[in-house]
Amino acid sequence: MAEYRALTPKRLLLIASLLAVGVAAPLVLPAYQLQLTELLLFIVFALAWDLVGGQMGYNSFGNVLFVGLGMYGAAIVQVGLFYDVGLYNAARGGGTQFVFDVPQFITGLALGIPAAALISAFAAWLLGSLVLTMRGHYFAICTLGLGIAAGQIAAGIPWIGAGSGMLTPNPPEALGDVALLLYYLALGLAITCALTFAWLLSTRFGLALNAIRDDEDKAEAMGLKTHAAKVTAWVIAAGFLGAAGALYGNVVRFIDPVQTAFAGATIGVWMILMALLGGKGTLAGPIVGAIVFQIMKELFWTYLLGWQRVALGLLIIAVAVFFPAGIVGFIRERGSAKAKEQNQ
């Protein structure tokens, strides 16, 4: 099947070395710890976008909805377990009365992240029966609208800080290097996401998603339960987006409704760009795309400050024109062209 390859010793070695790199990276490159954590979350964003956009052919422009829901959801759980959320936000999370000790902070994270995944997944399930009956441009526009609306709605709710945003709990000093903890949580999430998707795509469910992408009416006429499959994929993707959003909120600490949580113009576009850059509809593509994108982004922001968005725009155009199949797609095409030549 498409993405499934047996666990040969060579592949095990590759996985083991990737894991070693993942574990060692923040220790070897402490100066880039934050960017590395962000990269791992970007990998989850890109993978989750691609499950629905690439594998299933439903181009969503509103995945920030699930990122933002997860971000707020986790923060609310983290705070709400110990304090009144409304008072906390009214005080902008400050003062001496909103202090989190180590057990409180850890409990908050331990419950907040799964809660975020569940909230986003549940929202996807609720919206799915409505949104996933639309196709093509209608689906794209509708999801775009959902993402924008969510930011505006969040900005109007005082309980979660309205337009001034919300702070995630201040980590206790006694906990030590919280950034490192968040890095390893992000690593765990990215690995879980990649393995889950690898398994999903190796089953007939993965083929069903591809069938929906290629000809949904045909799939329906062949008796596939297309709607159930679409909602399932959408819910799974949303769950991972929610968990990643939860971690992202704790990494940046300050949740602005429009700039951070429901950030359609940045995260929302970037996750699509990463999937396209790496190669949509493949498992490796979004991962490769996220890595390349994060490096480019850091370079642009460091060396082209003021012009970084222009450079990013040019990158988008270059991908569309020169690498329509993405990096992984490009390599595979060349590989299969070679194989064809050798056959002759």
Added chain:
Amino acid sequence: MTAMLQVTDVTKAFGGVVANDAVSISVPQGAIVGLIGPNGSGKTTLFNAITGAQAIDAGSIRFEGQEISRLLTGEIARAGIIRTYQQPRIYGGLSTRDNMLVSASIRRGSSPSLFRRANAKAIAWADELLDFVGLIEKRDILAGDLSFGQQKLLELAMALSNEPRMLLLDEPTAGINPILIDSVIERLKVANSKFGLTLLVIEHNMPVIMDLAQHIYCLAHGSLLADGTPEAIQNDANVLDAYLGAA
């Protein structure tokens, strides 16, 4: 004996064009029934009606005693009616074999079976049918890269792997290499006799349908013109008229 598929007075209009005008046909279990008629006579429209692709304006469609004219496409498929299309429809981005694996009978298993890898048995079943239609060599090729005729054969194999109770074929030999047509007919006959598959076949190729079908319905301008054995249809003055008139 009641028919497996009973279509009664089905009417379907597109604006002013009445594509099906009170059409009634009946397909007994285990039979091979033909559906012929000049271009635009409403044959494909009738397939769309039976499979729920388009809602009908009036009439009744019963499959194994159950009214299916208000059911959704997927429900009708899972009840056991699978069709192929005049323009073949396959999953172009999947390999030929993956097209087979995703088409294998789903109505037998519950949905959790979707979350399993295709096992050796499923792959053997897929390959057996690919071999049956002569596409086994192409199993690793993207289905979108197959020729028109090969895609028609793949679509037939996909339909068979779904193990339907009834198969509707829309011009199964159109676009297929003429030297392969006889073997396609042979295979359809085998599917009918060996797998007990009931067939309703639209066909423009007269020798093919005369050879294949036991009973033939002829449509013209949306209405049923005649029906009978291949011999009777071949000698029916109205049918000859319709074809010559259309030509």
